[in-house]
Amino acid sequence: MTQPQHENMLEVKDIKVYFYDDEGRELKAVDGVSFSVRRGETIALVGESGCGKSVTSMALLQLVDSRGKIVGGKVIFEGQDLLLLPEAKMRTVRGKDIAVIFQEPASALNPVYTIGEQIIEAIILHQKLSFRQAREVAREMLRLVGIPEPEKRLNEYPHELSGGMKQRAMIAMALSCRPKLLIADEPTTSLDVTIQAQILELIRELQKKLGMSVILITHDLGIVADMSQRVVVMYAGKVVEEADRTEIFKNPLHPYTIGLLRSIPRLDREQTKLETIPGVVPDPSSFPVGCRFRGRCLYESPTCCEVPPPTLVGNNHLVNCHHWQEVRQGKETARF
Amino acid sequence: MSNSVILKVEHLKKYFPIKAGVFRKIVGWVKAVDDVSFEVLEGETLGIVGESGCGKSTLGMTILRLYEPTAGRVVFAGKEISRLSSSALRPIRKDMQMIFQDPFGSLNPRMRIGSIIEEGMSVHGLYSSTERKEKVRELLEKVGLSADYVNRYPHEFSGGQRQRIGIARAMALSPRLIIADEAVSSLDVSIRSQILNLMKELKREYSFTYLFISHDLAVVRQICDRVLVMYLGRIVEIADKKVIFSRPLHPYTVALISAVPVPDPDYVVDRVILHGDVPSPIHPPSGCYFAPRCPVAERCRKDEPPLVEVENGHWVACHLPGSLSLKRENGDKKC
Ligand SMILES: Nc1ncnc2c1ncn2[C@@H]1O[C@H](COP(=O)(O)OP(=O)(O)OP(=O)(O)O)[C@@H](O)[C@H]1O
Ligand SMILES: Nc1ncnc2c1ncn2[C@@H]1O[C@H](COP(=O)(O)OP(=O)(O)OP(=O)(O)O)[C@@H](O)[C@H]1O
Ligand code: SF4
Ligand SMILES: [Mg+2]
Numbered sequence: 001m002t003q004p005q006h007e008n009m010l011e012v013k014d015i016k017v018y019f020y021d022d023e024g025r026e027l028k029a030v031d032g033v034s035f036s037v038r039r040g041e042t043i044a045l046v047g048e049s050g051c052g053k054s055v056t057s058m059a060l061l062q063l064v065d066s067r068g069k070i071v072g073g074k075v076i077f078e079g080q081d082l083l084l085l086p087e088a089k090m091r092t093v094r095g096k097d098i099a100v101i102f103q104e105p106a107s108a109l110n111p112v113y114t115i116g117e118q119i120i121e122a123i124i125l126h127q128k129l130s131f132r133q134a135r136e137v138a139r140e141m142l143r144l145v146g147i148p149e150p151e152k153r154l155n156e157y158p159h160e161l162s163g164g165m166k167q168r169a170m171i172a173m174a175l176s177c178r179p180k181l182l183i184a185d186e187p188t189t190s191l192d193v194t195i196q197a198q199i200l201e202l203i204r205e206l207q208k209k210l211g212m213s214v215i216l217i218t219h220d221l222g223i224v225a226d227m228s229q230r231v232v233v234m235y236a237g238k239v240v241e242e243a244d245r246t247e248i249f250k251n252p253l254h255p256y257t258i259g260l261l262r263s264i265p266r267l268d269r270e271q272t273k274l275e276t277i278p279g280v281v282p283d284p285s286s287f288p289v290g291c292r293f294r295g296r297c298l299y300e301s302p303t304c305c306e307v308p309p310p311t312l313v314g315n316n317h318l319v320n321c322h323h324w325q326e327v328r329q330g331k332e333t334a335r336f
Numbered sequence: 337m338s339n340s341v342i343l344k345v346e347h348l349k350k351y352f353p354i355k356a357g358v359f360r361k362i363v364g365w366v367k368a369v370d371d372v373s374f375e376v377l378e379g380e381t382l383g384i385v386g387e388s389g390c391g392k393s394t395l396g397m398t399i400l401r402l403y404e405p406t407a408g409r410v411v412f413a414g415k416e417i418s419r420l421s422s423s424a425l426r427p428i429r430k431d432m433q434m435i436f437q438d439p440f441g442s443l444n445p446r447m448r449i450g451s452i453i454e455e456g457m458s459v460h461g462l463y464s465s466t467e468r469k470e471k472v473r474e475l476l477e478k479v480g481l482s483a484d485y486v487n488r489y490p491h492e493f494s495g496g497q498r499q500r501i502g503i504a505r506a507m508a509l510s511p512r513l514i515i516a517d518e519a520v521s522s523l524d525v526s527i528r529s530q531i532l533n534l535m536k537e538l539k540r541e542y543s544f545t546y547l548f549i550s551h552d553l554a555v556v557r558q559i560c561d562r563v564l565v566m567y568l569g570r571i572v573e574i575a576d577k578k579v580i581f582s583r584p585l586h587p588y589t590v591a592l593i594s595a596v597p598v599p600d601p602d603y604v605v606d607r608v609i610l611h612g613d614v615p616s617p618i619h620p621p622s623g624c625y626f627a628p629r630c631p632v633a634e635r636c637r638k639d640e641p642p643l644v645e646v647e648n649g650h651w652v653a654c655h656l657p658g659s660l661s662l663k664r665e666n667g668d669k670k671c
């Protein structure tokens with residue numbers, strides 16, 4: 001907020017993506033999400049499975065399933081609203097200015113072309129390079145993401161690679177065009193920790209060199225603590241809390257964030273039963289009115305039937321909860 | 337956990353041909369699984385960890401005969417299944433299920449998820465049609481999804497939701513052995529804990545046996561009884577979970593455990609960073625496969641270290657076991 005406007009590479013304002021099911025019901029999967037990303041910054045997008053992280057990030061590029069629609073909002077990228085761009089223009093933004101590491105590599109790679117063909121094609125599409133040069137870049141990228149014998153792997157088809165190699169091939173493709181903004185959706189789920197460390201280091205290096213910004217979607221809070229400067233926490237299609245990294249871990253104020261942090265399994269000791277957040281995630285067709293965390297929340301009161309207003313509770317720390325003050329004092333209501 | 341061995345893997349090998357040129361001639365072999373032997377007790381959870389590409393998924397698929405083994409034997413519940421015909425294998429299939437690493441590719445995009453979960457039960461003639469429908473709804477709720485989702489198609493779900501559909505499908509048949517390949521990698525910590533608690537419950541109640549393939553060592557620590565560490569198609573260490581996390585002996589295991597990121601911005605760990613190129617299963621190095629990257633290697637590039645039992649139930653393949661040890665401290669934590 002104290003930063004001048006133009007430092008933001010990306011501003012997402014009140015974006016809404018709704019799906020329509022067979023019965024014509026409206027599923028408000030993403031319902032008024034806002035956040036911004038500064039140049040060279042990494043923000044982490046975290047939240048329960050199904051809360052709308054992937055749909056939000058794909059909507060930035062106008063990539064929405066045919067059953068869904070972007071029904072509102074703005075996506076200001078370097079001063080321009082991407083949602084107003086025609087498809088032809090959008091195609092030059094995708095991959096070049098904004099690259100994506102998709103959550104499921106198998107769905108993003110084409111099974112009938114070799115890894116090499118796919119990476120080289122992406123490079124030639126966005127950069128003025130000959131086939132030979134592009135092949136050289138592709139080989140080097142595969143080496144950088146830790147794939148042994150990259151020369152051989154270029155000739156392999158996706159099904160011939162292990163899960164983690166497919167993921168790395170996609171990372172190589174995304175990074176090969178030196179994007180300004182990288183959307184990394186669960187980029188390291190299939191990678192062991194040593195390779196993961198190497199990939200995260202590579203992303204950090206490119207950030208330093210190119211001023212690349214990153215939207216990092218991950219369930220691994222260890223990576224969040226390691227990589228991001230700011231954290232945006234989503235729940236049921238809405239942002240519930242946003243703060244700097246240390247603040248989120250040290251001083252979380254939304255009851256959902258607190259539940260999330262409590263559920264982290266420990267490496268340093270054994271637990272007989274793992275912590276969970278009680279209750280189930282509501283279905284988008286039947287979100288509770290008012291605060292969507294109602295029914296699972298330890299601080300809930302009748303006031304919560306109204307939508308909680310976003311409150312700025314400190315330096316860059318935004319929370320959407322009626323009872324954040326009680327949360328801060330650790331007073332749970334005796335409902336459970 | 338009982339004392340009866342439910343799964344026995346002996347000298348299992350799976351090699352994939354490497355093809356090149358227009359005629360796709362075979363020019364070499366990827367030794368994805370290279371002479372692997374181990375046993376699993378009924379009701380036990382065995383964790384399988386190791387570098388990306390080291391052969392974990394291939395091992396799982398070869399055990400289930402989704403890939404034909406190049407050599408070796410697999411004995412499941414006293415029956416050698418590595419040579420059974422596919423019709424003789426069919427009834428046994430019900431007892432061995434896999435949760436696939438890639439949920440997107442393993443779910444038929446044209447089927448509604450209700451039918452996907454029900455399919456196995458109808459193929460094996462289990463329950464009446466109404467019972468099956470009821471069971472599907474029950475399973476969906478157990479994995480934290482709404483029972484009303486039965487008529488939706490796979491692409492209408494988030495990544496983590498699809499992963500849970502795969503889990504529900506595997507559990508539908510109440511198998512004796514489940515091979516879970518990165519089964520919870522796309523789930524947030526709370527739902528993941530819910531699923532892991534469910535797995536533990538099934539294990540307690542019905543003595544389910546799991547082979548649990550995962551990169552997430554914190555999860556492995558919470559759910560497994562023993563851990564098997566693979567490197568480049570081979571086993572480098574097997575031990576009780578407690579032992580692996582407190583006194584790992586193979587330098588690769590030590591490096592692996594020390595590299596786990598910790599969800600605490602103040603946490604300082606003494607990471608063992610591995611240098612050198614990751615070797616390839618196409619041209620494995622001589623001697624110990626880990627030697628080119630091992631911080632303590634000496635003569636290890638010459639002789640291949642055999643897998644030996646160094647103490648009760650703790651097997652290691654290393655010439656210098658224990659010469660790299662785990663350092664982990666809580667940095668300058670201020671509070
Ligand atoms: N094509 C679609 N049709 C209907 N609903 C959809 C569709 N795609 C996604 N959804 C729904 O939108 C919601 C948000 O999905 P999204 O993929 O953004 O979740 P996510 O936060 O990325 O979760 P995960 O961590 O599991 O990947 C989910 O409830 C999902 O079921
Ligand atoms: N169908 C196949 N054809 C050819 N090679 C294959 C095939 N499946 C796997 N491989 C190769 O076998 C090796 C082991 O792959 P596997 O998928 O078993 O690894 P993994 O340990 O599961 O890795 P990850 O953690 O990345 O999923 C890799 O080098 C891979 O390229
Ligand atoms: S607004 Fe109410 S229900 Fe929502 S998180 Fe805050 S206390 Fe809980
Ligand atoms: Mg997602």
Ligand SMILES: [Mg+2]
Pocket residue numbers: 162163164392393394437517
């Ligand atoms: Mg795998």
